Amino acid sequence: xxxxxxxxxxxxxxxxxxxxxxxxxxRFERWMMESATVRREVWYWEQHVGALxxxxxxxxxxxxxxxxxxxxxxxxxxxxxxxxxxxxxxLGGWSLLAxxxxxxxxxxxxxxxxxxxxxxxTGAIVQAGIEDPLWVIxxxxxxxxxxxxxVAAQAAAPGKDYELWIVPDDGQPLSLxxxxxxxxxxxxxxEAARQALGSSQTLAISLEPKGGSPTGxxxxxxxxxxxxxxx
Numbered sequence: 001x002x003x004x005x006x007x008x009x010x011x012x013x014x015x016x017x018x019x020x021x022x023x024x025x026x027r028f029e030r031w032m033m034e035s036a037t038v039r040r041e042v043w044y045w046e047q048h049v050g051a052l053x054x055x056x057x058x059x060x061x062x063x064x065x066x067x068x069x070x071x072x073x074x075x076x077x078x079x080x081x082x083x084x085x086x087x088x089x090x091l092g093g094w095s096l097l098a099x100x101x102x103x104x105x106x107x108x109x110x111x112x113x114x115x116x117x118x119x120x121x122t123g124a125i126v127q128a129g130i131e132d133p134l135w136v137i138x139x140x141x142x143x144x145x146x147x148x149x150x151v152a153a154q155a156a157a158p159g160k161d162y163e164l165w166i167v168p169d170d171g172q173p174l175s176l177x178x179x180x181x182x183x184x185x186x187x188x189x190x191e192a193a194r195q196a197l198g199s200s201q202t203l204a205i206s207l208e209p210k211g212g213s214p215t216g217x218x219x220x221x222x223x224x225x226x227x228x229x230x231x
Contacts, residue, residue, distance in 0.1 A: 011028050120140050121138070121140075121228040137226070146187050160207055163205065166197050169196075169200045203228065204225045206221065206222050
């Protein structure tokens with residue numbers, strides 16, 4: 001499927017509105033990881049759709065709505081003439097049971113915690129003069145794992161390795177290990193790495209001796225620095 005401007009605009013709008021589902025949604029998320037143009041279009045629609053919330057005035061439901069709810073949960077008892085002899089105790093028992101069940105259900109619904117929001121960071125490491133990204137990056141907080149998928153990256157020079165770093169807001173960079181070229185690199189993030197990446201959303205790649213930096217800090221040149229985009 002070609003990424004024409006018209007198709008990107010339509011799919012970005014559907015993605016933000018939530019009507020893009022299934023395989024089409026997953027394919028579009030891959031587009032976002034690979035294309036800054038697609039990410040900008042999604043950001044555009046997020047800003048415009050989000051602004052609609054401020055334009056809609058808040059309204060209180062009419063009193064009859066609550067009256068109808070109360071009537072359904074706690075209906076008025078039937079007149080004595082409509083209740084057969086010997087059945088009034090049964091009807092009263094069922095009424096009490098229904099009331100108790102409704103109260104328990106309401107308590108469960110109120111106390112049920114809201115589903116946690118899932119943060120997803122994505123981005124790409126690019127190089128001037130190369131059309132395709134070198135690596136495509138994705139990180140999901142609920143998986144505690146960061147992934148780098150090589151696209152146009154080339155192997156490091158003989159005797160050298162690429163090393164991935166989290167660049168925190170302050171302090172020393174945190175190493176995420178040596179990045180192989182030719183396969184997807186996945187690394188599990190500990191709590192310190194997750195907090196640092198969540199705060200700065202910045203990664204870097206340096207060129208190090210074979211096997212990685214011997215000091216725990218970058219020793220070679222910093223080849224790439226990229227800031228991740230939060231979906």
